[in-house]
Amino acid sequence: MPSQEFCLSPRECKPAxxxxxLGVGGLVMLGTLASFFYLEHHGHVMTGMDNQIVWGLPHxxxxxxxxxxxxxxxxxxxxxxxxxxxxxxxxxxxxxxxIAMLAGGLAVLVLDLGRPERLIVxxxxxxxxxxxxxxxxxxxxxxxxxxxYLLTLMDRxxxxxxxxxxxxxxxxxxxxxxxxxxxxxFLVARxxxxxxxxxxxxxxxxxxxxxxxxxxVQSVMYKWNNIQVDERILTRxxxxxxxxxxxxxxxxxxxxxxxxYFAKQWEFxxxxxxxxxxxxxxxxxxQVFLGGILPLLLIFSQAGRNPATVxxxxxxxxxxxxxxxxxxIIGGQAFPxxxxxxxxxxxxxxxGVVNGYTPTxxxxxxxxxxxxxxxxxxxxxxxxxxxxxxxxxKDIELTAR
Amino acid sequence: xxxxxxxxxxxxxxxxxxAGAVVTGAAVAPGVLLFGVAQARAPEEPASDKIRWGxxxxxxxxxxxxxxxxxxxxxxxxxxGATGPQDSQWIRKLNIRHLKSGVETSLPMxxxxxxxxPCVDVCPTGASMKRADGIVLVDRHICIGCRYCMMACPxxxxxxxxxxxxxxxPEVPRGxxxxxxxxxxxxxxxxxxxxxxxxxxxxxxxxKAMLFGDLNDPQSEIAQxxxxxxxxxxxxxxxxxxxxxxxxx
Numbered sequence: 001m002p003s004q005e006f007c008l009s010p011r012e013c014k015p016a017x018x019x020x021x022l023g024v025g026g027l028v029m030l031g032t033l034a035s036f037f038y039l040e041h042h043g044h045v046m047t048g049m050d051n052q053i054v055w056g057l058p059h060x061x062x063x064x065x066x067x068x069x070x071x072x073x074x075x076x077x078x079x080x081x082x083x084x085x086x087x088x089x090x091x092x093x094x095x096x097x098x099i100a101m102l103a104g105g106l107a108v109l110v111l112d113l114g115r116p117e118r119l120i121v122x123x124x125x126x127x128x129x130x131x132x133x134x135x136x137x138x139x140x141x142x143x144x145x146x147x148x149y150l151l152t153l154m155d156r157x158x159x160x161x162x163x164x165x166x167x168x169x170x171x172x173x174x175x176x177x178x179x180x181x182x183x184x185x186f187l188v189a190r191x192x193x194x195x196x197x198x199x200x201x202x203x204x205x206x207x208x209x210x211x212x213x214x215x216x217v218q219s220v221m222y223k224w225n226n227i228q229v230d231e232r233i234l235t236r237x238x239x240x241x242x243x244x245x246x247x248x249x250x251x252x253x254x255x256x257x258x259x260x261y262f263a264k265q266w267e268f269x270x271x272x273x274x275x276x277x278x279x280x281x282x283x284x285x286x287q288v289f290l291g292g293i294l295p296l297l298l299i300f301s302q303a304g305r306n307p308a309t310v311x312x313x314x315x316x317x318x319x320x321x322x323x324x325x326x327x328x329i330i331g332g333q334a335f336p337x338x339x340x341x342x343x344x345x346x347x348x349x350x351x352g353v354v355n356g357y358t359p360t361x362x363x364x365x366x367x368x369x370x371x372x373x374x375x376x377x378x379x380x381x382x383x384x385x386x387x388x389x390x391x392x393x394k395d396i397e398l399t400a401r
Numbered sequence: 402x403x404x405x406x407x408x409x410x411x412x413x414x415x416x417x418x419x420a421g422a423v424v425t426g427a428a429v430a431p432g433v434l435l436f437g438v439a440q441a442r443a444p445e446e447p448a449s450d451k452i453r454w455g456x457x458x459x460x461x462x463x464x465x466x467x468x469x470x471x472x473x474x475x476x477x478x479x480x481x482g483a484t485g486p487q488d489s490q491w492i493r494k495l496n497i498r499h500l501k502s503g504v505e506t507s508l509p510m511x512x513x514x515x516x517x518x519p520c521v522d523v524c525p526t527g528a529s530m531k532r533a534d535g536i537v538l539v540d541r542h543i544c545i546g547c548r549y550c551m552m553a554c555p556x557x558x559x560x561x562x563x564x565x566x567x568x569x570x571p572e573v574p575r576g577x578x579x580x581x582x583x584x585x586x587x588x589x590x591x592x593x594x595x596x597x598x599x600x601x602x603x604x605x606x607x608x609k610a611m612l613f614g615d616l617n618d619p620q621s622e623i624a625q626x627x628x629x630x631x632x633x634x635x636x637x638x639x640x641x642x643x644x645x646x647x648x649x650x
Binding site: 042043050051052109114115116118121122125126127129130132133135183186187188189190340342343344345346347349351355 | 484485486487488489490493494495496497498499500501510519521522523524525526527528543544545546547548549551552553554555556557559560561562563564565577578579580635636639650
């Protein structure tokens with residue numbers, strides 16, 4: 001069985017590789033912890049964040065991980081809820097990645113808090129009107145439900161429960177991403193946010209980012225274990241990714257068009273799409289081209305059948321996703337609040353000016369800590385349990401039909 | 402016992418009572434007098450929802466270039482007065498210029514103490530809260546420093562404390578890692594002074610552009626003024642029913 005090739009004999013077990021991976025992840029985590037304690041001692045004065053750009057690079061990494069975490073579970077959902085066998089074989093890895101990435105994303109958010117030692121306060125004081133507080137409930141519930149779902153997938157006696165629990169996990173993840181998108185959608189005062197589109201748009205983004213991450217992880221696992229992925233599986237995954245990428249581009253277009261058409265946020269749109277410096281560059285170059293158009297071109301090109309191309313496409317989507325988060329989170333704050341429409345504003349508190357943001361190494365270290373946590377959890381879990389997707393070729397024939 | 406024998410006893414008792422009354426009076430009187438003059442609430446008495454504290458700012462009287470209100474706020478609340486991107490500013494002078502007519506106006510911008518504050522809505526722990534008397538505050542004990550309130554505030558009224566603080570005003574606790582904003586000088590309000598440092602400074606400078614008072618009391622100066630003049634809310638489109646109103650814009 002392919003999964004056992006990872007550890008068939010001590011020679012093939014590749015303990016050196018495993019410990020190297022843990023070492024690399026651990027080193028990154030060490031940097032993250034150093035950054036955390038440094039900021040805890042000195043305060044956020046050591047970051048590029050200020051009273052204008054209140055959420056910075058850590059949030060870009062964190063929100064990407066959280067959104068992708070809910071999306072990566074889709075692979076399992078397609079298997080359990082919609083009964084596709086090829087995806088069912090990938091359900092355990094999908095659930096594991098969902099938990100690992102959510103843990104990574106949330107850890108970054110917590111480490112960036114002004115008072116991280118008050119996490120217990122956040123867990124015991126809930127303002128139920130706050131979408132942020134509801135998110136905490138969704139996140140905790142997600143861990144519990146996906147954990148249970150993994151149990152039903154991996155314990156043969158509990159297998160019959162995998163469909164109903166999988167359905168619950170699917171519905172829960174839709175609610176979770178709706179709530180995550182609404183963190184921005186509910187910000188009524190800011191030109192860049194304040195749109196109901198954020199909820200469905202984040203769900204679509206999550207489909208694309210989650211599947212892309214899944215493809216990256218699966219490709220690496222196969223490569224290290226010298227397993228050739230079946231072309232039919234690859235074709236289905238990349239075609240599904242193409243649909244998600246196209247849908248993401250569609251929602252992005254609709255968001256900006258509605259902003260221009262009925263919300264009359266022309267100034268903001270001009271800023272984010274044309275003359276806002278790094279933001280239009282990241283939007284067009286990163287989110288739209290590298291994360292959208294180029295992957296689509298590659299998927300439908302001749303090279304699209306090549307596993308290396310699909311791997312590159314998935315990496316591009318992940319990169320584009322980070323660009324999108326940067327444009328959404330930082331770009332939305334960089335554009336000044338308009339307190340007096342029709343007036344030019346100026347003050348000692350940076351009213352009316354585009355807010356600059358230069359992240360420091362500390363924020364970067366905090367941010368990549370989330371990836372390191374997800375990486376460490378995944379590496380350790382894959383080592384000790386059977387998470388390697390195993391395909392029954394009869395099922396592939398059925399699915400491919 | 403003769404009456405003569407009783408007299409010295411009585412006089413002694415009278416003297417004792419007199420002295421006791423004087424001492425008790427001296428101890429209690431300042432409190433009673435203060436209460437009588439200022440009607441401060443007792444510490445255990447909650448803020449009343451019969452009152453809604455508000456502020457009216459007459460931009461026609463606000464002098465361009467004058468920042469007495471800002472400096473008074475900094476002194477009262479222990480802010481450094483520094484204006485770097487990471488420094489706290491609870492009140493700022495905002496200069497606005499009408500894009501078509503070119504008319505310029507100067508006005509103080511501070512927490513608008515909304516009836517429906519977005520910062521309170523979004524705060525995950527309930528640290529951002531509105532008192533019964535309409536003052537919007539941050540509970541220093543349960544603010545986790547997530548800054549979502551700063552994302553939500555339409556007035557850019559909030560600041561995050563980016564570094565450790567020293568020499569704080571004991572009446573105005575502040576702390577690294579928490580969000581803060583104008584409190585309507587709640588320490589003064591609770592002492593019964595019923596004014597704010599910025600309003601006092603504006604009056605002292607002779608501009609009298611700022612008025613603080615109870616919007617719910619029809620006899621108050623602020624309520625009378627709001628009946629007389631047209632006043633506006635900043636970002637009235639958001640329907641937050643702000644406690645701070647402006648005249649002349």
